[in-house]
Amino acid sequence: MAFTHVCLWTLVAFVLTWTVFYLTNMKKKATDLADTVAEDQKDGAADVIIVGAGVGGSALAYALAKDGRRVHVIERDMREPERMMGEFMQPGGRLMLSKLGLQDCLEDIDAQKATGLAVYKDGKEADAPFPVDNNNFSYEPSARSFHNGRFVQQLRRKAFSLSNVRLEEGTVKSLLEEKGVVKGVTYKNKEGEETTALAPLTVVCDGCYSNLRRSLNDDNNAEIMSYIVGYISKNCRLEEPEKLHLILSKPSFTMVYQISSTDVRCGFEVLPENFPSIANGEMSTFMKNTIVPQVPPKLRKIFLKGIDEGAHIKVVPAKRMTSTLSKKKGVIVLGDAFNMRHPVVASGMMVLLSDILILRRLLQPLSNLGDANKVSEVINSFYDIRKPMSATVNTLGNAFSQVLIGSTDEAKEAMRQGVYDYLCSGGFRTSGMMALLGGMNPRPLSLVYHLCAITLSSIGQLLSPFPSPLRIWHSLKLFGLAMKMLVPNLKAEGVSQMLFPANAAAYHKSYMAATTL
Numbered sequence: 001m002a003f004t005h006v007c008l009w010t011l012v013a014f015v016l017t018w019t020v021f022y023l024t025n026m027k028k029k030a031t032d033l034a035d036t037v038a039e040d041q042k043d044g045a046a047d048v049i050i051v052g053a054g055v056g057g058s059a060l061a062y063a064l065a066k067d068g069r070r071v072h073v074i075e076r077d078m079r080e081p082e083r084m085m086g087e088f089m090q091p092g093g094r095l096m097l098s099k100l101g102l103q104d105c106l107e108d109i110d111a112q113k114a115t116g117l118a119v120y121k122d123g124k125e126a127d128a129p130f131p132v133d134n135n136n137f138s139y140e141p142s143a144r145s146f147h148n149g150r151f152v153q154q155l156r157r158k159a160f161s162l163s164n165v166r167l168e169e170g171t172v173k174s175l176l177e178e179k180g181v182v183k184g185v186t187y188k189n190k191e192g193e194e195t196t197a198l199a200p201l202t203v204v205c206d207g208c209y210s211n212l213r214r215s216l217n218d219d220n221n222a223e224i225m226s227y228i229v230g231y232i233s234k235n236c237r238l239e240e241p242e243k244l245h246l247i248l249s250k251p252s253f254t255m256v257y258q259i260s261s262t263d264v265r266c267g268f269e270v271l272p273e274n275f276p277s278i279a280n281g282e283m284s285t286f287m288k289n290t291i292v293p294q295v296p297p298k299l300r301k302i303f304l305k306g307i308d309e310g311a312h313i314k315v316v317p318a319k320r321m322t323s324t325l326s327k328k329k330g331v332i333v334l335g336d337a338f339n340m341r342h343p344v345v346a347s348g349m350m351v352l353l354s355d356i357l358i359l360r361r362l363l364q365p366l367s368n369l370g371d372a373n374k375v376s377e378v379i380n381s382f383y384d385i386r387k388p389m390s391a392t393v394n395t396l397g398n399a400f401s402q403v404l405i406g407s408t409d410e411a412k413e414a415m416r417q418g419v420y421d422y423l424c425s426g427g428f429r430t431s432g433m434m435a436l437l438g439g440m441n442p443r444p445l446s447l448v449y450h451l452c453a454i455t456l457s458s459i460g461q462l463l464s465p466f467p468s469p470l471r472i473w474h475s476l477k478l479f480g481l482a483m484k485m486l487v488p489n490l491k492a493e494g495v496s497q498m499l500f501p502a503n504a505a506a507y508h509k510s511y512m513a514a515t516t517l
């Protein structure tokens with residue numbers, strides 16, 4: 001009995017001692033952190049830490065530094081990236097670049113001018129150019145295609161030419177946090193030492209494979225929709241290099257476009273359930289037997305060139321992820337770490353640049369970023385103001401990607417045909433869709449209008465020449481499919497309030513005000 005008492009009291013004493021030690025230590029750490037933040041601020045340390053110097057991190061560093069902020073960028077790899085993403089800058093994205101003063105980053109990288117799409121389906125071909133007479137779009141209405149890595153290096157060079165931008169090579173491991181407020185990051189520097197950096201504001205811009213977003217959002221809704229498989233055919237030039245060639249092939253779309261004066265990107269979408277193995281040669285067979293025969297003859301030679309020359313085949317997941325605001329203060333997540341849509345609309349960089357423009361504008365009135373509550377207010381309004389652009393592009397991307405998947409279902413096929421007919425019919429339909437795709441008309445209401453028009457014209461085609469019971473059945477199915485495609489996407493984007501004309505006008509106005517310099 002006495003022995004049990006001794007043991008129990010020893011255990012209680014141990015727990016008490018440990019608790020006191022732990023609490024004292026925590027308090028000391030918190031005080032140390034607060035002291036270091038204050039000390040760092042006095043020493044002229046950074047106002048903002050940016051994690052990642054990809055498209056978003058570099059562009060943001062430039063924009064904030066231009067406004068006089070001291071920016072510390074931590075990037076894990078400063079070498080030129082070699083990626084199969086972010087190779088096409090829509091006209092709307094070019095406008096954003098110019099508003100940020102970064103338009104020259106598209107120069108000296110052998111970027112190619114693109115005036116629109118050439119769309120192919122079942123042996124037919126049609127052009128869908130960007131509209132040239134869009135009064136609402138005050139910039140040259142063409143896109144640029146390029147090697148992503150060259151563009152990223154230009155952005156980095158431009159940002160780091162500013163004396164108040166400090167670039168450091170290092171890998172960020174975690175966010176430093178105190179009572180729900182992010183104070184900085186821990187990272188491994190180039191020498192391999194674990195160290196910390198502190199600033200009143202941390203921007204997480206670490207891309208689509210972001211580790212940090214998980215520590216900020218419980219709601220990690222990133223979903224892999226499919227895979228994009230691609231390679232580069234070298235030393236060749238397309239007959240029409242100024243068009244992005246989109247083939248409505250099966251199982252899904254194929255794309256071919258010039259990314260430099262001598263290089264052509266060839267790529268296609270594969271659905272996760274039928275992914276051929278690259279290692280055992282199934283992919284090569286799939287490309288040669290399934291994809292190549294569907295590539296129009298005028299593009300086929302170039303498409304085959306890369307395969308025959310053993311070009312390196314890359315596979316990138318096509319993800320979608322709706323944006324979620326972090327509840328923590330002192331931190332903003334941007335770019336692919338924040339929001340993703342299907343890459344078929346080639347618009348991730350455009351949405352990101354539009355976000356940077358808005359954020360920079362909203363932060364400008366704050367003389368210092370130390371007031372976490374004020375910064376949080378900015379982040380909340382940023383989330384609303386970005387909607388016209390982000391919701392339009394995200395909904396378009398996710399809906400478009402579902403329509404482009406080939407199917408044996410008659411209703412689905414009618415919708416796919418309907419998209420081709422509508423996009424390629426010329427006039428108002430083509431210019432309307434291409435203005436949305438090019439980011440020249442960031443209005444969700446216009447998108448809903450065009451998607452409803454596509455649905456109705458597809459139903460009209462299905463019912464003609466007369467509405468038999470089977471045709472009526474397929475039409476009802478098509479209508480159901482369209483709703484299933486549109487409603488969840490709109491709901492996920494939270495744009496229902498934007499669909500009321502009065503609200504839509506107000507949202508559009510605040511978006512335009514925030515992106516006008």
Ligand SMILES: Cc1cc2nc3c(=O)[nH]c(=O)nc-3n(C[C@H](O)[C@H](O)[C@H](O)COP(=O)(O)OP(=O)(O)OC[C@H]3O[C@@H](n4cnc5c(N)ncnc54)[C@H](O)[C@@H]3O)c2cc1C
Binds near residue numbers: 317336343345350
């Ligand atoms: C297949 C595909 C094709 C696409 N094509 C297009 C297109 O044609 N046009 C278009 O506009 N958009 C396209 N996108 C989307 C576009 O590429 C992205 O939206 C854009 O690159 C996102 O930029 P970012 O700055 O968020 O990320 P990134 O440009 O990926 O930059 C992230 C940076 O963070 C660094 N980093 C990551 N983790 C850490 C860490 N822990 N510490 C330090 N640094 C870190 C990385 O090294 C990288 O430099 C495509 C996407 C996919 C998947």
